[in-house]
Amino acid sequence: MSDEHGNNHGNGHDSEHEHHAVNYTAIFGVLCVCTVLSICFDLLKESMPKAALIVLILGVAVCKATFVLLYFMHIKFETAWKYVLLAPTAVLACALPFALAPDIAFHYYNVLVPQGLIAAAEHGADHGDAGHASDAHAKDEHAAKHDDHKDAHHEPHGKTEKAHKDKTPAEKPHK
């Protein structure tokens, strides 16, 4: 019974798809162009603000995902059931990151983990200001603005860090 039911629906679905012929080659071309764009953004990442890079790269990823969903997965041609199924999924999928974010990503208090202390000490050393590193408030503020400054101040092996190799010999890249 259920098989028959399913097959009937299946036939109806196929005929529905025949009415929506898609130029898959063009979609594939767009996806390739988007991939090349992502790599180009990577090459330009030293010369553009971190925030702009994030927006551009994730924007391209969202575009690619949209094309795959709409045309390869045929979501564009499905009926309203797609909203019933995907809307609760999307809400629940966001729950964990949103629940964790206030405590882990955007906390206002000082987190006394060894890595945080090292990062703060390096930050202070780079500025020649030891007092800054011990200033919890300043460190929190710095953490909040980290995206813009991370590469310049915190990475033991970051590209910008290479200029400081003489300072800390332990910070040479592997091999």
Add this chain to the structure above:
Amino acid sequence: MTHATTATPAKTPLRMGVAIPNGKLGMWLFLGTEIMFFTAFIGTYIVVRLGSPGWPTDTNVTHIKIFWGGLNTFVLIFSSYIVVLAHEAMNLKQFAKVKQLLILVMACAFLFLGIKSYEYYGKFDHDILPGHIPESNQQACEKLVRKLDLATGHVALEDRKNMLERAIADGTGGDAGIKAAQAEVKTIDAELLKKQDIRKVYQTFANDVAANRSSTEPGEAKAAELLHHVAGDEQKKVPGELAAWQKAHPELAHVTVPHPILYGNLFASTYFLMTGFHAIHVIIGMILFMLVLGKGSRIGVNPDDAVVLENAGLYWHFVDLVWIFLFPLVYIL
């Protein structure tokens, strides 16, 4: 009653459920759970990364290979394109073409996994593994001592000796077993004595590292100094102590100086978690395609083959979709 029936005739027969095959509905429901599964990983990765100032991004340190990641992105997109062509061919009953296209998809999947294996090899080769990465100079010093101990064979012998001593204490194997164990302990002691000569060369360093363990910030500065002393300075062509140790004892030739990577363990954990589960999904997708491909010349004889291929295709596109986000998040940003 009769009046009501004639006044509102049903235009279409009522049907239960949504207007898609049951198998496809099941696949979409499953993909819904998969979306939540991967969003949990990716979302947690983003949150953890935002909360970790100093996250490693330099590819010289993380051994992330952007070119190979980009190539894998292309391979997956191309395979998705081939899958939709195979689905179209199935609808047009071009079954020979379906078979050829699915073989191409399988080749793409193998290529993807091959490239991924190459990337994983790089991580294992450089010990970029969860729990293996020193995040401070002190941890780097301690890891170096451990590597030196392993290179001398000291650790393996100590472990074996401890195991034998426990067996002797428990009386395992009776009198004969105890005697054999005692004899082996003696041999190990003699071996350890020989190894002491090698250990002597870095014993001072090991002692300094152990002494430095108790303090925090001054300890970290001292650890940096110790590490510098051992590693030397490549730029200034100043050899460190390790070079002299290696010259005296070839057993230590493969030992390299570990370098601290802030949040390196968290990076490695999230990298392997996300890309590992993605690779498992690629393998499952290959198995799904094998269900169709395994029918050989009988592909399309059963009308359900089209539904199976469509569902396998949906799953494959989802795998592609996940990679579309993993590539920029893990490789580029």
